[in-house]
Amino acid sequence: MRFRPDDIGTEAHFFIHLKGMVRMGTIVFVGAGSMAEAIIAGIVDGGVMHPRDVFVMNKSDDDRLSYLQQKYGVSIVCPERKALRDAELIVLGTKPKDIHQAMADIAGFLNENAAVLSVIAGVSIATIECGLGSRPIARSMPNTSATIGKSATGVSMNHAVDEQMKRRILTLLSGIGIVKEVQEDELHAVTALSGSGPAYIYYMVEALEEAAITEGLSKEIARELIIQTFEGASAMLRQTGEEPSVLRTNVTSPNGTTEAGIKALEKNSFKKIIAECIQSAETRSRELGSTSSSATMKE
Incomplete structure (x- = not known):
């Protein structure tokens, strides 16, 4: 707001x-x-x-x-x-x-x-x-x-x-x-989560867009659909107050398309990749802080 x-x-x-x-x-x-x-x-x-x-x-x-x-x-x-x-x-x-x-x-x-x-x-x-x-x-x-x-x-x-x-x-x-x-x-x-977060989102949009184009959609249509999907999902999280896992389950029908997509993410350790992303950025933030503190002590 x-x-x-x-x-x-x-x-x-x-x-x-x-x-x-x-x-x-x-x-x-x-x-x-x-x-x-x-x-x-x-x-x-x-x-x-x-x-x-x-x-x-x-x-x-x-x-x-x-x-x-x-x-x-x-x-x-x-x-x-x-x-x-x-x-x-x-x-x-x-x-x-x-x-x-x-x-x-x-x-x-x-x-x-x-x-x-x-x-x-x-x-x-x-x-x-x-x-x-x-x-x-x-x-x-x-x-x-x-x-x-x-x-x-x-x-x-x-x-x-x-x-x-x-x-x-x-x-x-x-x-x-x-x-x-x-x-x-x-x-x-x-810093790792929201400071660097926009770049992660943009990177994900790049991947979704490339995949959509491979499946036959134009870049323009894919971009608009992706942006609206992100906006809609964010609004649902904020307005409903539901846990993301609950909202995800609500749109995941057994043997449906969403379940197939989620299984592909799980097969490729999606959550592990995200965790490593945040951990790497958090570690780098601490390294920058340590370097800064060391330089201060030497002065």
């Missing part, structure tokens, strides 16, 4: 309604990649933030910054870094390998009250505390469906995040989809 400004009451000087938008102070995105754009698109197009309150910076790609500025109306952080000094929230969205340099570049400019929200896979809260000092820090894992307000996001926060800041962070993340607060260690599983 898309966040609506009226879902949250006014709170001191922070939540200010502007033509249906919620002004959430100044936010600076450090990193201008696909995830940063996904969140920017979600909060600007979804009416959570006014673009004039959103700033973006990256390591070297001026063309990328110009693109984001032109498409979403956001501002580019100037060389004097004034936006960093004024920011109430910093969103870290660099590649994992660039996080230490990025933190070193901004640490001296942040005001002591600025909070940090990370969307970088595998980078721990402790790593961010080492780089940017003790302050309110949240670590999250959205996915690229944030661009259409359909992200499934997990978030964990340190003890410095008070109720007011927690509300602000959840407001921001709710503007791009659903958000679930979890323990930090559980974010590895969130």
Whole structure:
């Protein structure tokens, strides 16, 4: 469900309604990649933030910054870094390998009250505390469906995040989809499941489409049928509240076509393949976190 400004009451000087938008102070995105754009698109197009309150910076790609500025109306952080000094929230969205340099570049400019929200896979809260000092820090894992307000996001926060800041962070993340607060260690599983999840779905759609074409359907018809099937099944899960196994059984007649298809999946260890997929991604998330922590200890 898309966040609506009226879902949250006014709170001191922070939540200010502007033509249906919620002004959430100044936010600076450090990193201008696909995830940063996904969140920017979600909060600007979804009416959570006014673009004039959103700033973006990256390591070297001026063309990328110009693109984001032109498409979403956001501002580019100037060389004097004034936006960093004024920011109430910093969103870290660099590649994992660039996080230490990025933190070193901004640490001296942040005001002591600025909070940090990370969307970088595998980078721990402790790593961010080492780089940017003790302050309110949240670590999250959205996915690229944030661009259409359909992200499934997990978030964990340190003890410095008070109720007011927690509300602000959840407001921001709710503007791009659903958000679930979890323990930090559980974010590895969130990363593997919903962070990488859209790619798994797209891969499955590729396979279904190729199979349908082999059986004689056109690509266009196959694509529409697949999309509607996914949407319908998702809606059934949400609206009925039934277990997926129950819904599956309901459409699986003895000796029917669905049973034949399910048996083929079982014969090829479908559930085992899915489990290995999630386990591999979860392990990689932990490896990235371990590498990040090791680099921090060496500094």
